[in-house]
Amino acid sequence: MSTAAAGGLPAQTYATHDHATYDHAVHDHAVHDQAAHDQAAHAPAAQSDASRAIAVPETDDPLLHPDATVAADCAATESLLRCWVRETDLGEPPGGVLRLALGDGLLLAVPVRYWSASGWHRFGRARLVPGASEHPGHPVDAVTVAALLARGSAPATSLDGAVPRHIADLAGRVADSVRRTAGFIADRRRAPEPALGTTPFLTPFLDSEQALLLGHPLHPTPKSREGLSEAESAAYSPELRGAHLLHWFAVDQDLAAADSALPEDAAAITASLRGEDGPPLPPGTVALPLHPWQARELTHRRAVRELLDAGRLHDLGPSGSPWYPTSSLRTVHQPGTRYMLKLSLGLRITNSRRENLRKELHRGLEVHRLLSGGLGQEWQAAHPGFDVVRDPAWIGVDLPGADPAAANGVDAVIRQCPFGPGDQAHCVAGLVAERPHSTAAGTPARSRLGDLIHTLAARSGRPTPTVAAEWFLRYLDAAVLPVLWLDGHAGIALEAHQQNSLVLLDAHGLPTGGRYRDNQGFYFRESRAGALEARLPGIGRASGTFVPDAVADERFAYYLGINHLLGLVGAFGSQRLADESVLLAALRGFLAGPSAAATRSTLPALLLDAPTLRCKANLMTRLHGLDELVGPVESQSVYVTIDNPLAVVGGASSGPVRTHQTSGAPQ
Structure with missing residues (x-):
């Protein structure tokens, strides 16, 4: 009997029984990269020079x-x-201490706890040091660090007179993010996550949605939510396991706007979600769901106020059963309900006010209709474990005199919920998120990914780094190959960052498939316009989804390549689960292998061969004062050029590059 089977894992579903099997698995993925095979076969626990x-x-x-x-x-x-x-392309500092000259004779000195080839570095407490003295310096808080770094970035960002305003905005958002994060940490320390099944609403899907206590590891203000009171935060924050009722408006049918690719129309769906405790709908109206914060905000907007006063829009108040915010806050989930709702929410969350644009609503229906035809059948035949979480209907209001292309703060997406209460569907960002609290036994809590890997290693009796590398290879097959296939075969690139990506796990915690969500995050390649038009006549006309191939390449490389895959490698490394150099070599082998080649996507070659990659710069985007959901996609955010760690693993070399420019796409 194999050690895996002896540990409770069926041999047929867990192909990590011995080092020979593991060596074979890595060889299949890394046959074109002997270095990857040699490293992964031994899977050393010690970290490499690169990380x-x-x-x-x-x-x-x-x-x-x-x-x-x-x-x-x-x-x-x-x-x-x-x-x-x-964003400034700094290399690993000598002596294990990062030293940043801030001007005026000041130096920021920060001990390096872990240096990551993929960018997920870990640092100790920062200290402000007089540059020319031997003084150990004084501890410095995040707001001060933000202001000092922002001031130092001014020559590079060309902000000139706008610098003080943007610096103040950044400092304020950092302070807000820190305050909220402190509350999230304190709450989890008082009540660590309950075991699945002990709380009626807690499903594996919702559990991972509530796991992002610290947020995006490469964002300067990951938990900034300006305009949210403490009481509202308790109800609306997934990190606090919040829950709230929906607020309902009724809108006259002549003002209502909606579309549905389902057998039932959007108005019938929203009426079914209201519950029975609210007032009846006035005759000739349809039910419109709103986030409660947004409902209050809308009553202060002139166009909405006039409709309320004229009796064409009716405030019905809150009703129904509680809904639970997912990691985006504005998308809400009610376990046992067929639909989720992606609501408009005018809060500034990280970089943007999150109000639905009409083109995004059209895009969700386009994708659903496209995948409901021949393309979806072809995709499922190749990758039956993967799909898009569909947005097949929407409902809203045509505000009189308003620009139909602008966000009106009222429109809502009706999203299908494909997950049952026992489905092991996990947001990837939630799976890798660090947990800054202790377990019930008093030991530091690992991430959910860390718990998974250590459990698998204990059951099989095999080294943790070996099991981690194998899990990673399985993940690439289950959750990445399908995304490459859709790009290569259909010309559709996905904005598949970690928060938009869900992984499906079997009963043992091994990847078996995935889901992608987000009607904002599709890029239709212009070179494939004819083929997509043939599949769905009129595609892209209302949604504005076609982009030049060069834009699709840049976004796809960042969201899937850097944010998602390198971020996953960095999480494994910084959490001491595996050696990053082993995983980078395995990733190279996967990208160079026959399965990736069969997808016909151009991304594998780009990630393998380009000495540098274009990378979204969240700090510089913040310092430019950009809202990433406003304006053309090419100029919504700042992108910089960084060295490609995959090319370095493969033997390519490149010097530091410090160019930047505005470029589009959120998250």
Whole structure:
């Protein structure tokens, strides 16, 4: 009997029984890269020169500081520094200390706990040091770090007179993010995650949606939510396991706007979701679901206020059963309900106000109709474990005199919910998210990914790095190949960053498939316009989804290549689950292998061969004061050029490059 089977894992579903099997699995993916095969076959626990841990005791992890506010501030400082290192293309500092000259004779000195080839560095407490002295310096908070880094970036960003305004905005958002993160950490420390099944509403899907306590590891203000009170935060925040009722308006039918690719129309769906405790719909109206924060906000907007006063829009108030916010806040989920709702929410969350645009609503229907035909059948035949979470209907209001292309704050997406209460469907960002609290046994909590890998290793009796590398290879097959197939065979590139990506796991925690969500995040390649038009006449006319191939290449490389895949490698490395150099070599082997070639996507060659990659710069985007959902896709955010760690693994070399320009796409 194999050790896997002896540990409770069926041999036929867990092909990691011995090193020979593992060596064979890696060889299949890395046959074109002998270095990958040699490294992965031995799967060393020690870190390589490219990504190694500095000798800092784990108990000194600043994220585990007993004061939740200090832990939150340290997390914010780490995010700022990761952004700065990436966006200014800094290399690994000598001596295990990052030293940044700030001007005026000041130096920011930060111990490096872990240097990541993929960008997920870990840092200790930052100190402000007089540059020419031997003084050890003074601890410095995240808001001060943000302001000092922002001031230092002014010559590079060409902000000139706008600099003070943008610096103040950044500092304010950092402070807001730290304050909210401290509350999230304190709440989880008081009540760590309950076991699945002990709380009626907690499903595996919702559990991972509520797991992002610290947020995007390469964003300067990951938890900034300006305009949300403490009471509202408790109800609307997934990190606090919030829940709230929907607020309902009724809109006269002559003002209502809607579309549906389902047998039932959007108005029938929303009417079924209201519950029976609300007032009846006035005659000749349809039910419009709203986020409660947005409902209050809308009553102060002139166009909406006039419709309410004229009796053409009716405020019905809250009703129904509670809905639970997912990781985006504005998409809400009610376990047991066939639909989720992606609501308009005018809060500034990270970089943008999250109000639905009409073109995005059209895009969701286009994709559903496209995949409901021959393309979807072809895709499912090749990759039956993967699909798009569909947005097949929407409902809203045509505000009199308003620009139909602009966000009106009222429109809502009706999203299908394909997950049952027992389905192991996990947001990838939630799976890898660090947990800055202790377990019930008093030991530091691992990420959900860490728990998975350690459990698999314990059951099989095999080294943790070996199991981690195999899980990663399975993940590439289950959740990445299908995304490459859709690009190569159909010309549709997905904005598949970690928060938009869901992985499906079997009963043992092994990847078996995935889902992609987000009607904002589709790029139709202009070179494939004819073929897509033949599949769905009129596609793209209302949604504005076609982009030049060069734009699709840049976005696809960033969202899937850098944010998603390199971010996953960095999570494995920084959490001491695997050696990043092994995973990078395995990723190269996967990209160079026959399965990736069969997808016909151009992304594998780009990631393998390009010495540099274009990378979204969240800190610089913030310093330019950009809202990433406003304006043309080519100029919504700042992109910089960074060295490609996959090319470095493969032997290519490139010097530091520090160019940047505005370029589009959120997250």
